Amino acid sequence: MAFIKCLLILLSVVFTHAIYAVQPDVLLAKVYDESKHGNIEDYLVSEKFDGVRAIWTGDKLITRKGNAINAPAWFTTPLPPIWLDGELWIARNKFALVSGIVRTKIPNNHDWQSVVYQVFDMPDPTLPFSARYKSYTDLVAGLNTAHIKAVKQHRFENTQLLTHYFKDITKQGAEGVMLHLASAVHKSGRNNTLLKLKPYLDAEALVIEHLPGKGKYTGMLGALKVKTASGQTFKIGTGFSDAQRQTPPAIGSTITYRYHGLTKNGLPRFASFLRVREPL
Known part of the structure; x- marks a missing residue:
């Protein structure tokens, strides 16, 4: 009986790993090039957070590679049964700290108190990003919890205004900005609907x-x-x-x-x- 119980536990572990080792279909960014992507008014722009990419599948947090993130139950309990995409983040220039916390197999409640889930998309292949932005903002507002936040998006009429925003936040320690084509429906892979702009x-x-x-x-x-x-x-x-x-x-x-x-x-x-x- 003990042998059978151990075997069942082992199979459960293997099965779970097989499920969450599958890479999720996420959108990846290309590098912004003003000569190719000049219509700034077509994009929604947000700060680029230097954290750990985290996908909420509706019941589990996983990484870009599909590996399980062992967050405390209290951290994920408020999240709804809806696919979300975001970044686990602490503060600017704190990547090493948040990375270490996220990699821990047994979560430390005290350490996770400093982590915020910055939600920047609610993937849906039928809705443009502008609609998804409103959806995830409304959803996060309804959760009313401090450790889950909606990433704010901005509109700029020209590259000069974008440059001003970019210089302002990077001087404050931000990693850069993300530009998401407002009219684009969600599509996995690396394409021009999502762009990144960094000082390097x-x-x-x-x-x-x-x-x-x-x-x-x-x-x-x-x-x-x-x-x-x-x-x-x-x-x-x-x-x-x-x-x-x-x-x-x-x-x-x-x-x-x-x-x-x-x-x-x-x-x-x-x-x-x-x-x-x-x-x-």
Whole structure:
């Protein structure tokens, strides 16, 4: 009997993992280019929150990759049986903190008290984003709970007003802005209906080698040799603290780096280490 009980528990765990390891159909952003996306009045614009993407399936919180997020019951209880998309967020420049809290298998109630679910969409393939914005705003207002908030969207008549908003919030520490085509129905994948504008670009790469440091960095990391998903390899030698140079990101780990455009050879210009991208 005990063996059967253990087997049932094991099967339950495997089955649950199989369900939530499936990636949800989410909308992904492309990079905003004024020369291609000049009709600013057609977009609703919001702050880009540097948190952990979280999809509420109607009964579970999962990541972009489909993995379960172990939030406390009190955190998810107010959420309705409706598909929502949003970001688990604490504050500007607090990504590492919220990422650590979200990855914890056994949720710490005290830590989760600081987390807010910033809802920015209520996916529906039949409704334009302008209607979905009203829907999720009304829904969140009806929940009347402090840890679930509706992301405010703005309209701008021209790029000058957008630029003013962008500069204002990034000076305050915001990661950037998101532009969502107001007339677009929800469609999964990366397309031009959702755009991101940041003061720098960022991307991910696989660590393939530790290169030794010289001078004051002798005996420590000098640079990481990394490889992108497209197979390009290059070095990243800046952005590390002394502690990170002493204990660098492991070979085989994924890191996020920031850069400012591409060189004529298609490599990231002024690439700088940002953080280790923990699996979610």
